[in-house]
Amino acid sequence: MLRNKNVITSIELVPFVSGWSSTSDHPSYRLLKTLFPLLPRTTSSSLRAFIRKTILTDIRTANLRTKDHKLNRAVQTMLFGMVERGMDAEVVGDKGKAKATVAGTDEAMWAIVLTRELWKKAFVSIVALACTHPVIKVQSAAIHFFLGVEDEAENDSDDEEELPDVKALQHRREINKKTKSRDKKLQRTIKSIKSKKRKSDSTSANFPALQLLNDPQAFAEKLYDNLNRHDKKYSLDHKILIMQLLSRVMGAHKLCVLGFYTYILKYLTYHQLRIPAILVALAQSVHDLTLPDALVPAVKKISQEFVHPGVGSEVIAAGINAIREICRRQPWSMEEDLLGDLIEYRKSRDKAVTAAARGLLQLFRDVNPGMLKRRERGKEASMAPTKGALPFGHTSGAAVDIEGLSLLEDHLKKLREEEGVELADEDNDEAGWEGWDVESDSSEESSDGWIDVESDGDEDLEISDSEDEGPSKVKVAEQSNAEDDTPDITRVSTLATTKILTPADFALLNDLRIQAATQAVERGGGSASKRKLAALEANKKAAQSGNVEETFISENDILGPRKKAKADYAERMASIEKGREGREKFGSLKGKKVKANPSSSTNKEKARNKPLMMIIASGAVRSKKKASLREKQQKLRAHIDRAKKARH
Numbered sequence: 001m002l003r004n005k006n007v008i009t010s011i012e013l014v015p016f017v018s019g020w021s022s023t024s025d026h027p028s029y030r031l032l033k034t035l036f037p038l039l040p041r042t043t044s045s046s047l048r049a050f051i052r053k054t055i056l057t058d059i060r061t062a063n064l065r066t067k068d069h070k071l072n073r074a075v076q077t078m079l080f081g082m083v084e085r086g087m088d089a090e091v092v093g094d095k096g097k098a099k100a101t102v103a104g105t106d107e108a109m110w111a112i113v114l115t116r117e118l119w120k121k122a123f124v125s126i127v128a129l130a131c132t133h134p135v136i137k138v139q140s141a142a143i144h145f146f147l148g149v150e151d152e153a154e155n156d157s158d159d160e161e162e163l164p165d166v167k168a169l170q171h172r173r174e175i176n177k178k179t180k181s182r183d184k185k186l187q188r189t190i191k192s193i194k195s196k197k198r199k200s201d202s203t204s205a206n207f208p209a210l211q212l213l214n215d216p217q218a219f220a221e222k223l224y225d226n227l228n229r230h231d232k233k234y235s236l237d238h239k240i241l242i243m244q245l246l247s248r249v250m251g252a253h254k255l256c257v258l259g260f261y262t263y264i265l266k267y268l269t270y271h272q273l274r275i276p277a278i279l280v281a282l283a284q285s286v287h288d289l290t291l292p293d294a295l296v297p298a299v300k301k302i303s304q305e306f307v308h309p310g311v312g313s314e315v316i317a318a319g320i321n322a323i324r325e326i327c328r329r330q331p332w333s334m335e336e337d338l339l340g341d342l343i344e345y346r347k348s349r350d351k352a353v354t355a356a357a358r359g360l361l362q363l364f365r366d367v368n369p370g371m372l373k374r375r376e377r378g379k380e381a382s383m384a385p386t387k388g389a390l391p392f393g394h395t396s397g398a399a400v401d402i403e404g405l406s407l408l409e410d411h412l413k414k415l416r417e418e419e420g421v422e423l424a425d426e427d428n429d430e431a432g433w434e435g436w437d438v439e440s441d442s443s444e445e446s447s448d449g450w451i452d453v454e455s456d457g458d459e460d461l462e463i464s465d466s467e468d469e470g471p472s473k474v475k476v477a478e479q480s481n482a483e484d485d486t487p488d489i490t491r492v493s494t495l496a497t498t499k500i501l502t503p504a505d506f507a508l509l510n511d512l513r514i515q516a517a518t519q520a521v522e523r524g525g526g527s528a529s530k531r532k533l534a535a536l537e538a539n540k541k542a543a544q545s546g547n548v549e550e551t552f553i554s555e556n557d558i559l560g561p562r563k564k565a566k567a568d569y570a571e572r573m574a575s576i577e578k579g580r581e582g583r584e585k586f587g588s589l590k591g592k593k594v595k596a597n598p599s600s601s602t603n604k605e606k607a608r609n610k611p612l613m614m615i616i617a618s619g620a621v622r623s624k625k626k627a628s629l630r631e632k633q634q635k636l637r638a639h640i641d642r643a644k645k646a647r648h
Helices: 010-017 029-033 045-062 069-084 106-117 123-132 134-146 166-175 182-202 207-211 216-229 234-254 258-267 275-284 292-306 314-329 338-348 350-368 377-381 405-419 426-445 469-485 505-520 529-546 555-560 568-578 603-608 612-616 619-626 629-647
Strands: none
Touching: 029 045, 029 069, 029 207, 045 069, 069 123, 106 134, 106 275, 123 134, 134 207, 134 234, 166 182, 207 216, 216 234, 216 258, 234 258, 234 275, 258 275, 275 314, 275 555, 292 314, 292 338, 314 338, 314 350, 314 555, 405 505, 505 529
16 A cells, blocks of 8 residues: 555565565565565465455556566566475375375465466466476466366465346346436446456466467476376376376377377276276377377277277267277278277167267268278268378378358458449558559459469470470360360469458358358258358357367267266255255145134035035935924924024
């Protein structure tokens, strides 16, 4: 407070709080050196949150207008030092008696927490260093940062506040009186909710952090060395955590750590705990540059352990799905005989197994139909020209165009025609392209989008054999005539050379591709058109949600569709208790519950609601039927007397 009111400066705050001296004269750096030691020492969560907020605000304020490189380097050096102080210690595992608390690790933990709050490219190296820290708590926090998952051990600082429901607020606005002030208040509330959701979503996935690693190959090798060397000290959960990070780094950067595939073989059994997460880690580590020889033992081990009649249908489905995800990334890891045995499971009676086997069959129909028998290739693969997967290490040809760009070009041209605007007058920024557009239009009148490039060396080309000179010219002429007669199969758009495409243009391009795919499906396109439409819609949904986790494999992809498991006793009792909330107990609605004064029902009410057959068989009705003439006369006289008395 004194610093904010300019009573004292940040430099004066240092001896006032802790008496530290520093060689740096930067106020924010001095403030950080003062407040940071208080974080691990205080036990108050509110004070800890306040100090944390003060440090982050001060650093962000210093970098608000211009980047303060001096401060950033100093902060980075400080955080590096806090993490490096315990790197020489002995590794302490988290199994059994090794779960003891190690002193002096809180400083490194808070260094990771601060780095997670304001991480940049330079700060990624700090977290990468902490991933091999000897203390499990620090190591786990750093790995969770890269995986984009909140660390459970660090959530004790402050609880997340629950955001109000936007639909409930809008519904309440429809009911209540409508005023401008209430509408403005509602808009402000909705805007704040969206910003908070956006902030929480941005911290949920740190996939860019994986891309900013300085030396990913060395980082992956350190992770594997740490995992292999301390295998007996780490618990299974922590080992799976390291496997997940290692597999994502290998998949994102296309790295090869061959020892990882040998290490993971011992965990590939169906009775292994958390086997879906292990299969996910194995599949995520595979890419098109992974050696097929390193993957063949893993694929065989999965097929031997998971895919046989001695296990349940869920195990078979998980095994086939894992093999499919591996082969999707590296098709040459599959052997032809094994593939034929696996796709036979498409005739299974279980839905999950059938879906998994059909998915594997469809994958090889698209990727490498030559490995399938002729009757299993399908209609499209049999009629199409013979194709196969690219050999190991080969890549597809260079891209000559953005897929679907011609759709965007036609759409923009149609809009200009409707608005009556010429091509060159679309925007003032494109005025410099007018001359280039004219030249390209003049040369493209006959080629419909193709640019004819004349070679100056063709006329001077001479062939040494004079006998071949005539026929060669004839062949060239015939080929040129044939090329002129054949229509253009593919059209290359020149829009990217005349216009700078913005993110809005790419979003419109995706919508146009979805519309074209939808029209192709409606015109009777095959299963390939439907799969293309589904892929485009899934990509659009993932881009709109901003969830980078969808680019990775999840355990649901391995397990596949499953039957709803039978609930045990605890789950049934929990469901019963949940159903009882907010309602009255079961029972009759008569008597005490309905009346204002608690009482049971009277005999008159019971007689009035008594069934007719019971009344006929009652004693009163039978006595009336058997009554003599004298008894009937007495009852009639008594009734007349009561009526006379009632009148008076």
